[in-house]
Amino acid sequence: MKHILPLLLSLFTIVPCIAGELVTFTYQGEVAGVMCSACSNHVQTALEKIPGVKNVTVLAAKDGGLPRLEITATSAKITREDCVKALGEQAKMYDVRSLKLAKAE
Numbered sequence: 074m075k076h077i078l079p080l081l082l083s084l085f086t087i088v089p090c091i092a093g094e095l096v097t098f099t100y101q102g103e104v105a106g107v108m109c110s111a112c113s114n115h116v117q118t119a120l121e122k123i124p125g126v127k128n129v130t131v132l133a134a135k136d137g138g139l140p141r142l143e144i145t146a147t148s149a150k151i152t153r154e155d156c157v158k159a160l161g162e163q164a165k166m167y168d169v170r171s172l173k174l175a176k177a178e
Contacts, residue, residue, distance in 0.1 A: 097127070098146050102153070102172035103139040107131055113140075116167050119160045120144060123151060139170060149177065 107113055113131040120129040125148030132141040144151060156169040 100144040101175040102142040103170040106167040107140040
């Protein structure tokens with residue numbers, strides 16, 4: 074009996090849920106090197122291969138800043154390093170400067 078409770082708790086923490094629905098995490102950051110829509114597509118395609126990522130959007134830079142990056146995922150543990158790894162050789166051209174968890178729904 075004492076082993077059943079930890080087992081049940083571990084099953085509930087495998088996939089984060091709120092009232093039976095999958096939790097969605099939104100990450101925001103900046104990515105340097107994106108100059109056109111083809112660049113945006115390269116970044117989006119690469120980052121969508123990260124496990125748990127559902128959608129990637131590269132938004133135009135504002136007021137001379139860097140292009141913004143928005144990632145929607147089911148994982149609460151996506152890091153900047155995951156993005157660099159997913160970009161592979163393209164990480165030499167596109168530099169994910171920052172990435173932070175913005176919200177969970």
